[in-house]
Structure formats: structure tokens, C-alpha cells
Amino acid sequence: MGRQQGWFAFILALAISAAVVLYTNGLRLGLDLRGGSQLTLQVLPAGAIQQVDREQLEAVKDVLDRRINGLGVAESTLQTVGNDQLVLQLPGEQDPSRAAKVLGTTALLEFRAQKPGTENQMQGLLTLKRQAEAILESTRPTPGSPAPPASPLKAADLAKAMAPLGIKVSPNASEADQLDQLLNEVNRRILSLYGPPLLTGRDLTSAGRQQQSSGDSWEVTLGFDRAGGEKFAGLTQSIAGTGRVLGIVLDGRSISEATVGPQFKAAGITGGSASISGNFTAEAARDLEVQLRGGSLPLPVKIVEVKTVGPSLGAENIRTSLLAGSAGLGLVGLFMVLVYRLPGLVSVLTLSLYALFNLAIYSALQVTLTLPGIAGFILSVGMAVDANVLIFERVKEELRSGNSLIRSIDTGFSLAFSSILDGHVTGLISCLALFFLGTGLVKGFAVTLFIGLALSLFTALTCTRTLLRLLMSYPGLRRPTNFLPARQLPSAL
Amino acid sequence: MSIPTPRFRISRYRRTAWVGSAIACALSLLGMFLCWRNPTIAAPLVPGLDFTGGTQIQLERACAPGACPALTVSEIQAQLGGLTLPQEGQERSPNLSSTGVQLLDGGKTLVLRLPALSTEQGRAVVDQISARVGPLLPEGTAINTIGPTLGSRLLRASLISLLVSFAAIAAYITFRYNGVFAFLALVCLAHDVLITCGVFAWLGLLRGVEVDSLFAVSLITVAGYSVTDTVVVYDRIREQSKALAQLPISEQVDVAVDATLTRSLYTSLTTLLPLFGLIFFGGSSLFWFAVALAIGIAVGSWSSIGLAPTLLPLFSARSAR
Numbered sequence: 142m143g144r145q146q147g148w149f150a151f152i153l154a155l156a157i158s159a160a161v162v163l164y165t166n167g168l169r170l171g172l173d174l175r176g177g178s179q180l181t182l183q184v185l186p187a188g189a190i191q192q193v194d195r196e197q198l199e200a201v202k203d204v205l206d207r208r209i210n211g212l213g214v215a216e217s218t219l220q221t222v223g224n225d226q227l228v229l230q231l232p233g234e235q236d237p238s239r240a241a242k243v244l245g246t247t248a249l250l251e252f253r254a255q256k257p258g259t260e261n262q263m264q265g266l267l268t269l270k271r272q273a274e275a276i277l278e279s280t281r282p283t284p285g286s287p288a289p290p291a292s293p294l295k296a297a298d299l300a301k302a303m304a305p306l307g308i309k310v311s312p313n314a315s316e317a318d319q320l321d322q323l324l325n326e327v328n329r330r331i332l333s334l335y336g337p338p339l340l341t342g343r344d345l346t347s348a349g350r351q352q353q354s355s356g357d358s359w360e361v362t363l364g365f366d367r368a369g370g371e372k373f374a375g376l377t378q379s380i381a382g383t384g385r386v387l388g389i390v391l392d393g394r395s396i397s398e399a400t401v402g403p404q405f406k407a408a409g410i411t412g413g414s415a416s417i418s419g420n421f422t423a424e425a426a427r428d429l430e431v432q433l434r435g436g437s438l439p440l441p442v443k444i445v446e447v448k449t450v451g452p453s454l455g456a457e458n459i460r461t462s463l464l465a466g467s468a469g470l471g472l473v474g475l476f477m478v479l480v481y482r483l484p485g486l487v488s489v490l491t492l493s494l495y496a497l498f499n500l501a502i503y504s505a506l507q508v509t510l511t512l513p514g515i516a517g518f519i520l521s522v523g524m525a526v527d528a529n530v531l532i533f534e535r536v537k538e539e540l541r542s543g544n545s546l547i548r549s550i551d552t553g554f555s556l557a558f559s560s561i562l563d564g565h566v567t568g569l570i571s572c573l574a575l576f577f578l579g580t581g582l583v584k585g586f587a588v589t590l591f592i593g594l595a596l597s598l599f600t601a602l603t604c605t606r607t608l609l610r611l612l613m614s615y616p617g618l619r620r621p622t623n624f625l626p627a628r629q630l631p632s633a634l
Numbered sequence: 635m636s637i638p639t640p641r642f643r644i645s646r647y648r649r650t651a652w653v654g655s656a657i658a659c660a661l662s663l664l665g666m667f668l669c670w671r672n673p674t675i676a677a678p679l680v681p682g683l684d685f686t687g688g689t690q691i692q693l694e695r696a697c698a699p700g701a702c703p704a705l706t707v708s709e710i711q712a713q714l715g716g717l718t719l720p721q722e723g724q725e726r727s728p729n730l731s732s733t734g735v736q737l738l739d740g741g742k743t744l745v746l747r748l749p750a751l752s753t754e755q756g757r758a759v760v761d762q763i764s765a766r767v768g769p770l771l772p773e774g775t776a777i778n779t780i781g782p783t784l785g786s787r788l789l790r791a792s793l794i795s796l797l798v799s800f801a802a803i804a805a806y807i808t809f810r811y812n813g814v815f816a817f818l819a820l821v822c823l824a825h826d827v828l829i830t831c832g833v834f835a836w837l838g839l840l841r842g843v844e845v846d847s848l849f850a851v852s853l854i855t856v857a858g859y860s861v862t863d864t865v866v867v868y869d870r871i872r873e874q875s876k877a878l879a880q881l882p883i884s885e886q887v888d889v890a891v892d893a894t895l896t897r898s899l900y901t902s903l904t905t906l907l908p909l910f911g912l913i914f915f916g917g918s919s920l921f922w923f924a925v926a927l928a929i930g931i932a933v934g935s936w937s938s939i940g941l942a943p944t945l946l947p948l949f950s951a952r953s954a955r
Contacts, residue, residue, distance in 0.1 A: 530904065564866060574854075
């Protein structure tokens, strides 16, 4: 008897600590339950690297972490998945498109001097670039108002400027497409006039932004380390007073072209700082600043998946699923009490404990609960009930063949054990396969089902047994008719 | 121990059971074959966004269900065809005129299936279409984009995890019982998974139901459940094999099935109850998942009672000879 009471005290202590853990830690809800956005980024192999490995993935993650911190999005998490993917979660109503833009670009900054003898070509290209950008700016739809009509007049001017350079765009495309084609071509040609990159984003120590004194556009300020400052001085000295430009290239796009005055002929621009005035809006300047501070990505990334769930959709989902789950479980409880009587009642008690332990483990292990996770939980409850059904059926069988009550209970538990074990072990094997080979959703399901199955082995064999044995110490409850209808008992009893 | 006389003898019905299962399997294969031959599907099951890749946008209109201003699918398609999207890098923005449009809840909810869009393009679609179908509830909007490579990777991962778990389960049963039991457990498992797939192939053909990664999860769960169910009957056969050694194997099976029948039915019922809860009261996102599980579990109980034990004498007799 003392052994049962010891177990009972142990279970009671477990239940209390589970409740405490659950109360203090709470549950972590997945984005599909509370709303938010999830971006999956694929790291792509580039250059000499054929296959992305763990180390490179971590390097990419470091850079992205710094960028996310710079963006100041609340409670975001960035996790690595497999060997070449990263998942960013942005809870709540935060716009994922900005994060996508800031994270998705490599942000490789290069300073390149124009090659000598290309002054005329560069002049023409830059004029064309300014014109095209001006038109693009004027036709860009602003949020809330319809796109302004195309302006054929300006496009005709452009065509005139394009002709001597031999640039052609497909005439049937829309005006915006034509402009894009033109700008791409111009950019390609400008890049071909630059020398090699002598100074890159690696030489930066700081980045900032400030409003330009004229107008409301912004510029991004840069600070170089010692070596970078010297390189910058050398670079500016080489073109000072020549009329050739210093190109600032970001991710293969020339974003700023500046000439250097003859006064820097002697020593170049010293002091280790520079600014990029690329006609930035406040937000664009801030995004570039964040990217430059975070450093450039060692490998390019591509956004392969974006999921956005509105918070009410999430709340709706959790409410209905919880309702459904509890309705189903309520019916199961009713069924158990009606069919198995006293042990049925015991199993309802232990199954409630089972649910509590499950939630406490989710809370302690910081398992993120998603919809498939809840499904896994409900299914594991089904398996836990099955364990109880197996035991009670065996107990009934023993009673029917005329064994005493206590003996029937003990035999029932020990005979049911092997089938419970086999059933649970095969379930656990599936979970392991799902967890190690499956992806996202499937993993969430596997985790909760695994925890549920492992726990069910414990509760069915320990909690149910202890409670049942404890109740059997009260003579008033120790009657076979509390287990099955009298007519099923052998008449000898 | 006296030899129990089973009230219910499964071996009397074994021909019916086999014919029933054979017909169900044939119908399932036929459904998958028809799906395969259907030029718009060209796969055994209708693959969802998870496997094909693309963008799915779900919108909720700010009006009471049934009282929303009328919309037609072709109207929305025409409007989407005329949209201009912000361009993404060097890539041309996709044409949206062949978008799949679904109206749910009496026109309150809209589901659009588009080619893969960037986040900005997705936003642009929502912004521009809200002029026609709006006002929208911002918190009811969901935009999902899955790249095509991710879809095929998911499919491969699902298939691999399914096959690995089959192999591991077979190894475990061979270790605990013997090879014949493991083989028959796998036959039943294949039977259950095949029929579940078959039902969804027909649902796909007739109702356009798609399978997603949750469906893959449900298949793996059905596989695990099917084996658990079968193992309980086998456990009983093994346990009593000494006591009933003088009986022919088909009668041993009858005794075991009779003894475990109540348990098998009760367990299926108690597992189905929460699933019925999810089907009838649960959110729309879990509906087909719960349906797939319910079908698989029902079929799984059937095969563990009607197939796994009745097939055993055939193979045991052969191996004994």
C-alpha cells in the first residue's frame, strides 16, 4: 500500500510542477495561430562554392541577424533550416515586403574609378540615365492614387537620345518595361567603363544617413577603416580634376557617379569618410544604411517562400480548433465512463493529467505550437486513450474468467503491456522519420506526436495503475460491478 | 486453460473481406489513373500549392456572409489579367489572366491562386483588387508564396520520410515477431495508404480537392496507426499460440480477432471522435487533414480486423510446409 501512496505523491508533485511550469513559461504559439509573416530564404552557391555548407550558412545568418536588428522589427526570429535555408518569422502585422527587400539583397558595395579615355561615352550614358530616371520617377504610381498616364512625348525624346548609342528596346512592351530595359542596358555599359573595384564594403567601419542640405532627399554617409581611408584617398587622387567619375556600385548597379575636383590632386580625399547621394528617400537611405552596417552577404540569397497570416485568421483557427478538440475529448471522456465505469472515470482523470503534462513539456522545451502540432496532440490523446482501452479490456477479460479483482487488474496491466509497447514504438519510429526527414509543418506534427506518445507510455502504465490501485484500497469501491455489468461475471463469484 | 469458443469467426467472412478490399483498391487505382490521364492534373493526386509552388492569396471582405455585393469568378479573373505589377529585378512580371479564383462563404472569402509572386507584387495585387472587391478586413488577409524548388523538395522529403518509416517499422516487427507478420503488416499499411490516396484522387477529380503537405503528414500518421492496430491483433495471436497450439492457425486467428474486436472498434471510435470534432467544428485549414485521417483510421481498423489476420493462415501454411 505504501508503494502506491509513494507513487501517488510523486504524480501529485509532477502535476503541481507541470502547472507551475505552464503558468510561468506560457505556450509559444506559431505564426499560423497568432498571425504574422514567415519568410524562407535559400542560400545559393556562387563562384567557387558549389555546395552551401553549415559554416557558410551561419556566416549568412550573422549578416542577416545584424540587418534585422538594424530594421528594428519586434520579436522576430531567424533560424537556420537544413544546410542552406533560413526562416525568418515576423509576428504581428509587420509588412514582410520591406524585410524581404532588405534581407534579400547581397549589399555588395564597390568603389570603382572610371577608365581613362572613356569620358565622352560616359557623358552620354549618364545623361540618358538621368532622363530615364526622371521619367520613371514621374510615372511611378504612388500608393492610393491611380498610375499617371504614360507620357509619349518624353519617351520620344529618349528614343532620340538612344539612337546614337545604338541602344534598342522592344517597341511593343509597356512604357515601364521599355524604361527598365533601357536602364539595364545603360547600367551594363556604365559598368563596362569602370576599372576594377579597389575599395569594397569590407573596408567600412560605419554607415549613417543624413538629410541633404538642398531638397528633401537623403544621403548615406560612410566611414572607412585606416586601410580603407588610404585606398579611398588613392582612388580619388587618381581621378581628381580629370572629369572622370568615381562610381559607387551596389550589387552590380551603379547607384552614384561623382567627379572629384582638382583641389584633391595632391593627396586625394582624406579623412576616411564619404557620402553617397543617390537621391534616396528617408526609408531607402535607412535600408541601405542597415545593409551596409550589417555587411555584405558572403553568398547570395533568394526568397523562396513567404507566408502571411492575418492575426484574426490565426485567432479564428485556434479558437475553432480548440473548441473542436475539447468537444471531441469530452465525448471520449463520456464514452470511457459509460463503457468502463470506475476505471473509465480514473482514465478521464489520468488523461486530464496527460494533457497537463503534455502542455507543460511544450512549455518547458519551448515547442512552438502550430496547427499541425495541435493535430499531433489530438492524435496522441487518441493513442493514450487506446492504451487505457487495451488495459481495461484485458481487466474485464480476467474478471470474466473468474479471477479476483486485484489479481485481474495486475494481470490486465501486465498482459496489455506488450501490445501497448509495440504500438507506441512503431508510432515513435514514424515520428523520428518525420522529424529528421520532414520539413516545417511536418516537423511540428512529429514533435508533438512524439512527446505525446512517449508520455502516454508513462501515464497509461503509471498514473492509471496507481490511481486505480489507490481507489481499490477503499472497500466500498472494491466491487467487480464497478468494472463491468453483473451479468457478465461468472456466477461462481 | 480451456479453449475459448469465439462468438465471432472472422474466417467465415474472409472471402467477403478480401473481395471488398480488392474492389476498394481497384477503385483507388482507377481514381489515381484517371487523375494521371486528366491533362489538367497529370498526377495521381491533385497537387496543391505546397507541391507546385506559386502564390495563394486569401482575402476576407468586410461584409456579412451572403450579404456581400455579388462577384463572379470571370469578373475577378478579367481584372487580374489587366493588372500591372511592380517588376522584380530583371525578371518579367507574370501574367495573371489565368489565375484560379475561388469564392467561399457566400462570396465573403476569396482565394486566388497565382504564379509565384514577390512580396511586393503580392501586396500590389491585394491593393489593386481591393478597389473592386473591397472593403477588405486587413486581419483576414493571408498571402502565401512557395517557390517551385521548395515544392519539389517538400515532395521528395515527404516521400523519403514515408519510405524510411515503412522500412523502420518493418524492421521492428521482424525483430519483435517474424518476417511474415512484418510483410503482412506492410501489405495492410499499403492497403490503407492506397485507399486514402484513392479517396482523395476521386475527391480531386470530382471536387477539385488538392493535397498539401498536411496530407503527407496524414498519410504517415495513417501508416503508423495502421501498424499499431495490426500489431495488437498479432500480439494476441502470438501470446495464445502456445495455449492453442493444437488448433489450426485459422482458428487461432478467429480466437484472437474475437478477443480483440471490442478493443479495435472502441479504439477506432475514440480516435475518430476528436477527428469528427475537427471535421465538424474545426477551422477550414484542418478540414481535409482531419478527413484524410478519419478515412485512413477507419480503413486501418478494417484491414487490421478483416485483412491482416485472415491473410496470415495463407502465408503461415506455406512457410510451415
